[in-house]
Amino acid sequence: MSNTELDAVYLTFALASTTTVILLLLGTPLAWWLSRRTGNGVAAIEALVAVPLILPPTVLGFYLLILFAPGSALGQFWFWLTGSQLAFSFSALVIGSVVYSLPFVVQPLQAAFQRIPRETLQAAATLGAAPLDQFRSVVMPLSRRSFVIAGCLGFAHTVGEFGVVLMIGGNIPGETQVLSIALYDHVESLQFAQAHRLAAALVVFSLTLLFFIYRADRQSAWRLRS
Amino acid sequence: MSGLSLNIDFRGEQGFAMKLACELPGRGITAIYGPSGSGKTTLLDCIAGLRRPEPGSAVCCRGETWQQGTTFTPPWQRDIGYVFQDARLFPHLSVRGNLDYAIQRCRGRKSPDLEQVVRLLELDKLLQRNAEALSAGQKQRVAIGRALLSAPRLLLLDEPLANLDRAAGQQCLAYLQRLEKELEIPMLYVSHDIEEVSQLADYLVLMDQGRLTGQGSPLDLCARLDTRLSHEEQAAAIAQCTISRHDPEFGLTELDLEGQQLFVTHLPQSPGQLRRVRIPARDVSICRQRPTDSSILNILPVTLTEIEQSGDARILLRLALGDQHLLARITRKSAQQLQLRVGDQLFAQVKSAALLMEAADYL
Numbered sequence: 132m133s134n135t136e137l138d139a140v141y142l143t144f145a146l147a148s149t150t151t152v153i154l155l156l157l158g159t160p161l162a163w164w165l166s167r168r169t170g171n172g173v174a175a176i177e178a179l180v181a182v183p184l185i186l187p188p189t190v191l192g193f194y195l196l197i198l199f200a201p202g203s204a205l206g207q208f209w210f211w212l213t214g215s216q217l218a219f220s221f222s223a224l225v226i227g228s229v230v231y232s233l234p235f236v237v238q239p240l241q242a243a244f245q246r247i248p249r250e251t252l253q254a255a256a257t258l259g260a261a262p263l264d265q266f267r268s269v270v271m272p273l274s275r276r277s278f279v280i281a282g283c284l285g286f287a288h289t290v291g292e293f294g295v296v297l298m299i300g301g302n303i304p305g306e307t308q309v310l311s312i313a314l315y316d317h318v319e320s321l322q323f324a325q326a327h328r329l330a331a332a333l334v335v336f337s338l339t340l341l342f343f344i345y346r347a348d349r350q351s352a353w354r355l356r357s
Numbered sequence: 358m359s360g361l362s363l364n365i366d367f368r369g370e371q372g373f374a375m376k377l378a379c380e381l382p383g384r385g386i387t388a389i390y391g392p393s394g395s396g397k398t399t400l401l402d403c404i405a406g407l408r409r410p411e412p413g414s415a416v417c418c419r420g421e422t423w424q425q426g427t428t429f430t431p432p433w434q435r436d437i438g439y440v441f442q443d444a445r446l447f448p449h450l451s452v453r454g455n456l457d458y459a460i461q462r463c464r465g466r467k468s469p470d471l472e473q474v475v476r477l478l479e480l481d482k483l484l485q486r487n488a489e490a491l492s493a494g495q496k497q498r499v500a501i502g503r504a505l506l507s508a509p510r511l512l513l514l515d516e517p518l519a520n521l522d523r524a525a526g527q528q529c530l531a532y533l534q535r536l537e538k539e540l541e542i543p544m545l546y547v548s549h550d551i552e553e554v555s556q557l558a559d560y561l562v563l564m565d566q567g568r569l570t571g572q573g574s575p576l577d578l579c580a581r582l583d584t585r586l587s588h589e590e591q592a593a594a595i596a597q598c599t600i601s602r603h604d605p606e607f608g609l610t611e612l613d614l615e616g617q618q619l620f621v622t623h624l625p626q627s628p629g630q631l632r633r634v635r636i637p638a639r640d641v642s643i644c645r646q647r648p649t650d651s652s653i654l655n656i657l658p659v660t661l662t663e664i665e666q667s668g669d670a671r672i673l674l675r676l677a678l679g680d681q682h683l684l685a686r687i688t689r690k691s692a693q694q695l696q697l698r699v700g701d702q703l704f705a706q707v708k709s710a711a712l713l714m715e716a717a718d719y720l
Contacts, residue, residue, distance in 0.1 A: 253407050254445035256432040258507045259462030264433075268458070272449040 136329065138305045139313040146221070146309060147289040150228040151236075154285045155278070157229070158236040163266070165237070166244035181234045191231060192298025199223050199299060219301035224309070227299050228289045235284040243277030244270060276347055283344045287337060359383040361511065361545070362417040365403050367396075367410040367567075375399055375410075375567035383419050385559035386537055386544045388575070390551065390586070396567040397547040401513045404545070405439050406432035419510050419543075436466060438504030438512040438542075442519050444496040446488035452499050453484040459507040466508040469540055477539060478502045478532055494525030498532065505540065512544045518553060530557060551586070555579065555595045555635050556713040576633075580682035582665040582675050587684055592673075593637040594684045595713070600630045609654075612710075615679030620654045621710050633713040638673065638684035640708040645695060647704045655707035659683060661699055664692070672697075676705055683707075 209217035300307035317326035360383040402408040416424040518526035563571035598612035659676035672692040
């Protein structure tokens with residue numbers, strides 16, 4: 132494998148890991164909030180979270196590109212904060228990926244949280260567990276499986292991202308050139324052997340990850356470690 | 358202030374409203390009895406803080422104020438134990454894990470000894486089991502243990518036997534009586550089963566449509582004609598008797614009720630014990646003369662103290678026997694034929710009397 136390819140592999144995994152961590156941190160409270168409430172406000176937020184599922188990635192990428200531009204408010208704020216430009220940077224890819232993969236993390240978590248009966252949490256409350264304690268000691272263990280699934284889906288979906296990255300990343304090797312873009316590059320320049328290698332690697336990776344997700348899904352919900 | 362002092366104004370969904378003010382004893386088992394929909398569970402939820410009564414309501418328990426004016430202590434800061442109808446064990450924890458969950462959250466209060474609770478509820482063989490894998494009766498025992506181990510000032514029980522079969526229910530009831538005696542934790546016990554209540558309660562609260570309709574000793578309340586209780590189909594008086602002797606020849610046990618003999622089917626308990634018997638109103642008939650050739654063994658001389666119409670065709674009578682009372686339900690027709698008047702000296706024929714079981718009978 133060439134150096135640029137190794138760079139692309141490293142970059143892809145760095146991007147997917149960072150995105151997954153941020154998504155779990157942001158997605159958990161968001162999913163919890165959505166799971167415990169009803170009303171128009173909630174439906175609006177749910178729609179907003181889900182929109183990357185149906186929107187062409189290029190649309191999202193286009194708007195993000197405009198948002199990240201050096202002349203934009205966010206672009207200037209970023210420059211003031213970090214001293215570097217936001218557009219075509221790794222940070223821009225992370226922000227784009229977080230938005231793009233959000234539904235893949237929020238939706239399984241929300242579904243898991245909704246399955247936890249209010250009654251079980253009431254029981255915890257009467258035993259002296261404050262809300263955060265209830266979340267840590269009851270909600271998290273009961274939705275452990277969904278956390279794994281949400282993390283895997285967020286990770287896998289970020290690895291599989293193309294349109295958004297193409298729009299906001301700018302294909303800079305070692306900075307924003309992820310695997311899917313490197314593959315596209317190889318095909319464009321008719322390097323089919325290299326393209327095959329990357330494509331096959333991505334297929335194997337995706338299948339393996341999905342296999343583990345589905346296997347986890349089939350395992351009984353809260354089997355004890357006995 | 359050692360009791361439970363309540364002044365609750367609660368407005369729920371679909372127009373349900375509860376308004377009541379009362380002082381309840383801070384020890385023993387207080388039963389809350391009423392038809393479904395009367396607000397019994399809502400009352401427990403308000404005491405536990407799971408539901409929030411209107412501002413201005415007050416909940417004080419054994420010297421601690423949980424709600425007053427605008428202050429409202431959240432449920433996790435109230436020293437309560439709550440046993441729900443549906444156990445609500447944590448499915449991801451073992452039985453031991455469920456018990457530990459309570460112990461870990463005692464916030465410095467002294468929790469009852471784990472070993473003692475395990476022994477009293479006979480949980481030792483279940484400790485390593487998964488909470489999901491237990492029978493309904495076992496789950497409820499674990500739930501009771503878990504609630505006790507959180508070191509409550511007050512234990513709330515919401516129809517804990519509703520999902521159990523009769524045998525498991527009786528056993529659970531026996532465990533509760535034993536716990537109350539040994540650990541001295543006051544209990545508030547919600548039920549719509551009058552037999553359970555007569556067996557268990559030291560104090561009784563009657564509820565109907567979000568209101569309190571009576572409170573007092575169950576012996577007294579059950580035999581009053583002005584409560585809904587005595588007009589129910591299964592209305593029964595509760596009397597306190599002493600076991601006087603056994604009659605092995607006929608398989609009977611003789612009880613002493615205010616100096617009178619009362620025979621019941623043979624019981625294993627030893628003479629001298631003070632026990633409650635439940636005498637259903639429909640199993641008591643009356644005569645003006647003592648019948649001499651009746652198959653009914655239990656004939657007690659009584660004084661008629663109250664007469665009340667109950668429904669269209671029936672009359673409810675309150676009969677005094679020493680300091681205690683019996684109820685008799687007869688037809689309006691026979692009441693007229695006998696020309697009953699308050700103050701009449703009558704004979705009550707008791708067709709059945711059931712000794713109410715206690716912990717010792719089962720464990």
